[in-house]
Amino acid sequence: MTQEQHFDVAAYALGVLDERDAARFEDHLIDCPACAIELESLLPVVDILSDVDADALVASEQSRRDGVVLKKMLGEVKQERRRANSRRLYSLAAAVVVFAMLSIGALFAGGQWLAPDQGPQPPAQRSSKQLDPLPLAQGGSGIGGTPLAGETYTSTDNRSGVSASVGFEPKDWGTQVSFAVSNIKGPLTCRLVAVRTDGNSEVLSTWTVGEKGWGTAAQPEPLLLQAVTALPRADIAHIQVQSIDPKGTTETLVRVP
Structure with a gap:
């Protein structure tokens, strides 16, 4: 008795x-009750199958397969339509954004075109809380007519030949110091020092001078620069422009005033 015979x-x-x-x-x-019982249970099924129309069964199976294919095809079409609708939606949204931007630009331009000509506007009032831009035509004249803000002083050192103009502009937070330096030759490293009325000093700014110099x-x-300090104007005795060598030794090039 073999296993294959049980499968028969x-x-x-x-x-x-x-x-x-x-x-x-x-x-x-004859010798396998299990197969005999299984055979007996299959006989009613065999009787039913004998009444089945084989051609109709084949046609039904073919229709079922075709139905699966048709269903799959319809599903693909549905997905494609969704993708197409999404693309149309994105295109429509992009068109709306572009149209809105163009409309805003047109409105802005139209506002500019339709705005009445108000003529030249008066200059804005200088605030004591902000730095004044350089140069400033409203202030006193410095070297060569260079405009500086505030109380302006000019000096030339007879030994070095360097000239400097300094403008002091009091602010709520201290003093704005605008300065112009001329007839200075490089290469040099320089600094601006505020000497206080009590004899102490404070470095306000540092810079370098190239071979061409300034003025x-x-x-x-x-050379036109600007510095700030928390010192009130009344506490500043004078300003010095100093040079610094690589060893840290300083030399006063000009004192203002």
Whole structure:
């Protein structure tokens, strides 16, 4: 008795075994109650199958397969339509954004075009809380007529030949110091020092001077800079422009006033 013979029950019931295999299964069936019981349970099914129209079954199976294909195809079409609708939606949204931007730009331009000509506006009042821009035409004249803000002083050192103009502008937070330096040759490292009325000093700014210098034949324009300090104007005795060598030794180039 082999395992294959146990698997032949359905085939035997349906009559698909050849004569040799059918005879072998019948010999096995005599000694195998399990296969006999299984064969008995399959006989009603065999009777039902004998009444089935084979051609109709094949046609039904073909229709079922075609229905699956049709359903899959419809699903693909549905997804494609969704993707197409999404693309149309995105395109429509982009068009709306562009149209809105163009409309806002047109309104802004129209506002500019339709706004009445108010003529030249008066200059804004200078605030004591902000730095004044450089140069300032409203202040006193410094070196070569260079405009500086506030109380302006100019000095030239006879030894170094360096000239400097300084403008002091009192602010709520201290003093704005605008200064112009001329006839100074480099290379140099310089600094601006505020000397207080009590004799102490404070470095306000540092900078370098190139080989062309400032206020020279090679560089006619004066150097125009700006610094700030918390010191009130009344506490500043004078300003010094100093040079610093690599060893840290300083030399006063000009004092203002």
